[in-house]
Amino acid sequence: MKKRNQYSAEFKAKVVLEVLREEATVNEIASKYGIHPVMVNRWKQEFVDRASEVFKKGPSEAEKALEKEQQHVAELERKVGQLTYEVDWLKKKSDEILNRKRP
Template identity: 80%
Template sequence: MNKRNQYSAEFKTKVVLEALREEGTVNEIAARHGVNPVMVSRWKAEFLERAAEVFKKGPSTAEKELESERERVAQLERKIGQLTYEVDWLKKKSDEILNRKRP
């Protein structure tokens, strides 16, 4: 089985910007960077498709999801703290009750 190459976002951006500046044909740019010309075309299309997101006002979808996940984690941490406190209190009270019954 062949392992797929994974390229960083910085690398993809560099290649796409070269393609957009028309510093050569897609085939030349692909050969220069050792990638398939089809990948360069896909990256370029995806880049152009998402370019409008850069100028949108307000948080992006990913930022909204991240914030909601942070809120969920904070809520769970508060619940863990509350339950830990309750367990400790119950242990203390059960020890007091058990120690009173023993002579």
């Protein structure tokens, strides 16, 4: 079974920009890079659909999601730190109590 190729965003952008320059046909560009023309057209369509996102002000949806995830991780790390501190304190106190009861 053939494994799917994974293309970098830079490579896709390079191919799409070449298509948009219209210096060659989609079929010629696709054969030049060894890609199916349908794939090139999909990349072009996605590029055109998402082009307006370049000019949006403020953080993108991905940046917002990343920031939210980072805040969640920081909150969990604080919680782990607090619980570790509490467990250590309880171990110390339980040792003190057990040592007092022993003769």
